[in-house]
Amino acid sequence: MELEAYLKKTADEVNSLLQSCYGDPKTALSQAANHLLFAGGKRLRPALFKLAADAVRPGSSKMIMPAGLSLEVTHNFTLIHDDIMDKDEYRRGQKTVHTLWGEPAAILAGDVLYARAFSLICQADAPESPKVRAIALLAKTCEDICEGQQQDMSFEEREDVSRDEYLEMVTKKTGVLYGSAAAIGVLLSQGTDSQVEALYNYGCKIGAAFQIQDDLIDLMASSEKSGKDQASDIREGKQTLIAITAREKGIDLKPWRRPLSKDEIASLISMLTEKGVISSVQNEAEQMITSAVEGLSVLQDTVEKHLLVELAWFFIRRDY
DSSP states (O other): OOHHHHHHHHHHHHHHHHHHHHSSOOSHHHHHHHHHHTSOOOOHHHHHHHHHHHHHSTTTHHHHHHHHHHHHHHHHHHHHHHHHHHTOSEETTEEOHHHHHOHHHHHHHHHHHHHHHHHHHHTSSSOHHHHHHHHHHHHHHHHHHHHHHHHHHHHTTOSOOOHHHHHHHHIIIIIHHHHHHHHHHHHHTTOOHHHHHHHHHHHHHHHHHHHHHHHHHHHHSOHHHHSSOTTHHHHTTOOOHHHHHHHHTTOOOGGGOSOOOHHHHHHHHHHHHHTTHHHHHHHHHHHHHHHHHHGGGGSOSOHHHHHHHHHHHHHHHOOO
C-alpha cells in the first residue's frame, strides 16, 4: 500500500473510533473538548503508532488502537492550550476553543483531553507491564512538550538563540510526541528495548524535521497554498532555524520585520537562497531524516518498515 492511501485509511479509522468514543457529548465542556478533535487533521501520530506496532508484530495494532487514539488526543490538548497562549482566533479553518467558549473553559477542555489520553492507554488490550511503561512515557512526553513550549515563548525575548537551543526546543515541542507515538506502539506490541529506543529516536528526529519544514513552508509557500500569512515568522522576528542560520551567515533580518509585499517576499527568498541559508536549513532536515531512517535497521524488512521510511521523507517533502 502506498503511504498516501495508508494515511487516508488510518485517518478514516481514527475518525470513526473517536466518533464512537466521544461522538455524543453530554456537557458544554465535552463539546469544547471535542471541538478541535473533530475538526480534521492528518492523524499522523496514530498512523505512526500503527506502523511501529505492526512493524514489530504484524496485526498487533488492532488490539491496542485505543492507545493510538491517546496520541491524537494529547496532540489536540496541546493545540487548545497553544491557541490560548498565542491568542489565535482560528485553527484548521474553524474558530479556536477559547474564542468560542472563553479561556477558562478552554483550559479545562485541554485538561479533559489530557485525562482522556491516559484513560485510552489503559483500554489497550496489552499486558499491564508495557501499559505502565507506556503511561510513564506519555507523562514524560507531556512534560517535555510543556518545556518546549516555554522555551519557544522565551525565545521571543532573545536575539541570540543558538542552533542547538532551537533544535532542543523543536525536539521537545514537536518531536517527542512523534517519538512517543512510535515507542508506545512498539511497547504495547511487546517489542524489544532496543526497538523501543530506536523507534523513539526515529520519531523525535522526524518530528523535529517536520517543524523545520514548517519554518521553510512559512517562508516559501504562498498564503493561498499554506493557509497562513507568508513569511510571518520573519516579519514577527521569530527565532526559527532560518533566522538563526541567517544570523550565523551575517545577514540582518531586522529590516524585514514589517508588512511585506509579494515582491518583497520574493526578493527576501532570493537573497536567502543566494546566501545559502535555504539549502543549509534543508540539509539540516535531510540529515535528521537520514539518521532517523538508519535507526530502523532494528526492524525486520516489512511493508510497515518501508512505509516508515516513506513517512520520514514525506515529513520534509510536503509543501503545505
